[in-house]
Amino acid sequence: MSSATAIPPTSMPSTDRFPIAPWDEASLVQWPDMDAHHLHLVSLLERVPHTADDDLMPLWAHILHSTIEHFGDEDRWMQETDFPAQHCHMGQHALVLDMLREVEARGHGGDLEIVRHMAHELSNWLPQHIDMMDAGLALHLQRLQAGHAPDVDAHTCGSESSCG
Numbered sequence: 137m138s139s140a141t142a143i144p145p146t147s148m149p150s151t152d153r154f155p156i157a158p159w160d161e162a163s164l165v166q167w168p169d170m171d172a173h174h175l176h177l178v179s180l181l182e183r184v185p186h187t188a189d190d191d192l193m194p195l196w197a198h199i200l201h202s203t204i205e206h207f208g209d210e211d212r213w214m215q216e217t218d219f220p221a222q223h224c225h226m227g228q229h230a231l232v233l234d235m236l237r238e239v240e241a242r243g244h245g246g247d248l249e250i251v252r253h254m255a256h257e258l259s260n261w262l263p264q265h266i267d268m269m270d271a272g273l274a275l276h277l278q279r280l281q282a283g284h285a286p287d288v289d290a291h292t293c294g295s296e297s298s299c300g
């Protein structure tokens with residue numbers, strides 16, 4: 137066997153085509169359950185560029201499961217505390233989950249590049265979502281925990297037109 141055929145050239149992914157955005161401590165919202173979930177999700181995403189094709193879909197299943205669990209927790213906290221911007225925030229969660237599930241189906245169909253691409257996109261989206269939506273939810277939960285009334289004007293969506 138020649139050295140040219142010993143190692144299939146596509147068996148290991150490139151680590152630089154779809155890089156994962158590094159975690160920035162500025163994305164901490166000081167609500168421990170939320171911060172822990174975000175850090176866990178980023179730790180899973182960071183594994184994607186270093187994961188071989190054969191192991192990618194099991195990792196994606198783990199990412200999808202973790203995201204479903206996390207969005208579910210946030211949705212429940214919003215509903216239980218009557219969070220003012222809950223419909224906008226929950227709508228964004230639902231939109232992202234639809235995309236992640238679509239990517240899972242395409243990955244199982246053999247398109248692994250879109251899985252790696254979506255991991256990259258999700259890592260870029262997450263800090264923006266945290267800044268625009270999760271931080272407001274964390275502030276809301278902190279206010280309630282401290283015994284204050286909700287600030288109904290402080291938590292609006294980034295774009296009213298996208299809230300429906």
Ligand SMILES: [Fe+2]
Pocket residue numbers: 170174206210266270
């Ligand atoms: Fe979150």
Ligand SMILES: [Fe+2]
Pocket residue numbers: 210225229265269270
């Ligand atoms: Fe969220």
